[in-house]
Amino acid sequence: MPTVVITGVGQRLGLCLAQHFLDKQYKVIGTYRTERESINNLQAKGAQLYQLDFYDQQQTQAFIAAVTSNNDAIDCLIHNASDWHDDNQVLDFASYHQIFSKMMTIHAEVPYQLNLAFKSLLTPKNDHQFTDIIHISDYVASKGSKKHVAYAASKAALENLTLSFAQRFSPKVKVNSIAPALLAFNEDDDDRYKIKARNKSLMQTEGSFQEAINTIEWLLASRYVTGRTIHLDGGRHLR
Structure with a gap:
């Protein structure tokens, strides 16, 4: 049974990914921060889930220890856990420092730590196999964001x-x-926001979580794609 580790499975894309891989008979190991009904549903389907706050280094280390001690191999590691802070209205240095530190922690430091900690589990035992690490970034990593400067910078990292x-x-x-x-x-x-958001792309619509799942499946099937960022923006970069 292949094993996938997904951070941030409580809602939206992370939840859809966990459900997708459970349906494919993967062993799903996931993390979440907030108790939701979706967590109970995933656990009922067999997902092994850990509640933790990645801003707490001790909790992060405990998660790493649990995964490494209870698993012989990981076929895919997906970094989906994310946070979002608007730093457009912040006026004091302490808040600036806290926001930037948190964004870099969740989007860069934690993936850095997990990648290194799980390297031995990710290394295939068969010479004809590959394993995968997939980072969930954001369109603003290459464009920047005047309202979410720290967030965009951390995704670029x-x-x-x-x-x-x-x-x-x-x-x-x-x-x-x-x-x-x-x-x-x-x-x-x-509705006003939805119209404005859709108009930012050439395709004039949202992409859907399935679009991301399809892209991940394509990456998993590939034997020749690495070190790339795949943009799912509906042609937004051309507007």
Whole structure:
């Protein structure tokens, strides 16, 4: 049974990924921060889930220890856990420092730590096999964001980690990023916002979580793609 580790499975893309791999008969190991009904549903299907706050180094280390001691191999590691802070209205230095530190921790430091800690589990035992690390980045990593400067910078750092780990873990571990722009709206997004958001891309629509799942499946099937960031933006970069 292949094993996939997915951080941040409580909602949205992470939840869809966990459900997708469970349906494919994968052993799914996931993390979540907040108790939700979705967590109970995943556990009922057999997912092994760990509740932790990646901002707490001790909890991160405990998760690493649990995974390494209870598993012989990992076929795919997906870094989906994320956070979002608007630093456009922040005025004091302490808040600036906290926001930047948190963004870099969740989007760069934690993937860095997990990649290194799980390297032995990710190394295929068969010479004809590959394993995968997939970083979930963001469209703003290459564009920047005037309202979310720290967030955009941390996602850019994540994409740079993709380049470095692709080199360090080659040739048996493929390392790639996916950078979506708009996959799905939140439940509380109003119609005015949805129209504005859709108009930012050439395709004039949201991409869907399935689009990201299809891209991940393509990366897993590939024997020749590594060190790349795949943009899922509906042609937004051309607007």
